[in-house]
Amino acid sequence: AQKVTQAQTEISVVEKEDVTLDCVYETRDTTYYLFWYKQPPSGELVFLIRRNSFDEQNEISGRYSWNFQKSTSSFNFTITASQVVDSAVYFCALLNYGGATNKLIFGTGTLLAVQP
Amino acid sequence: DTAVSQTPKYLVTQMGNDKSIKCEQNLGHDTMYWYKQDSKKFLKIMFSYNNKELIINETVPNRFSPKSPDKAHLNLHINSLELGDSAVYFCASSQEPARGTQYFGPGTRLTVL
Numbered sequence: 001a002q003k004v005t006q007a008q009t010e011i012s013v014v015e016k017e018d019v020t021l022d023c024v025y026e027t028r029d030t031t032y033y034l035f036w037y038k039q040p041p042s043g044e045l046v047f048l049i050r051r052n053s054f055d056e057q058n059e060i061s062g063r064y065s066w067n068f069q070k071s072t073s074s075f076n077f078t079i080t081a082s083q084v085v086d087s088a089v090y091f092c093a094l095l096n097y098g099g100a101t102n103k104l105i106f107g108t109g110t111l112l113a114v115q116p
Numbered sequence: 117d118t119a120v121s122q123t124p125k126y127l128v129t130q131m132g133n134d135k136s137i138k139c140e141q142n143l144g145h146d147t148m149y150w151y152k153q154d155s156k157k158f159l160k161i162m163f164s165y166n167n168k169e170l171i172i173n174e175t176v177p178n179r180f181s182p183k184s185p186d187k188a189h190l191n192l193h194i195n196s197l198e199l200g201d202s203a204v205y206f207c208a209s210s211q212e213p214a215r216g217t218q219y220f221g222p223g224t225r226l227t228v229l
Contacts, residue, residue: 044220095214099214101164
């Protein structure tokens with residue numbers, strides 16, 4: 001079975017704090033893809049990053065960084081020096097590689113509130 | 117310039133009515149999707165089309181009927197709307213169904229009164 005767990009329902013931080021959003025996934029497949037999406041208060045879903053299961057290198061993009069660890073089935077997302085504009089719901093998602101009928105499975109999302 | 121667009125952005129209607137949501141993508145992708153996001157923000161796939169062919173059809177009431185006139189368009193028609201249909205509906209597209217990154221439209225907030 002495929003599953004994505006985002007145990008943190010809501011996180012509140014003060015601007016400039018660092019924050020890590022957790023994502024744990026379950027899959028029996030050896031080839032799969034992991035994603036993070038951002039949903040700001042305006043409602044759209046914005047793609048942030050995609051990793052494949054064979055690439056465990058951490059990635060940094062500006063204030064954002066991602067830590068992929070297959071040993072713990074985790075794909076955590078850290079925002080450094082958070083800003084008010086980072087306030088959003090963040091979704092982690094899993095896609096198993098295979099036939100066309102494979103589905104993108106979303107976690108339940110983490111609501112991040114960054115206070116000024 | 118918008119990659120995936122949906123119309124309308126907001127839809128308010130009465131129970132029992134029939135309504136449609138339109139989606140267009142200009143990314144040249146082969147695969148398009150419809151997702152439903154409920155009031156708790158949970159996102160679940162409803163349908164997927166690849167080159168105008170239906171490839172994913174989740175357990176969705178048959179009041180919901182997707183139609184893909186061409187690769188760039190995927191519309192969603194809903195008959196006999198019910199209160200429980202109130203949600204945000206997202207269209208998405210990807211280059212490949214099995215491993216492509218999905219890019220989402222802005223969403224359509226449907227409210228059934």
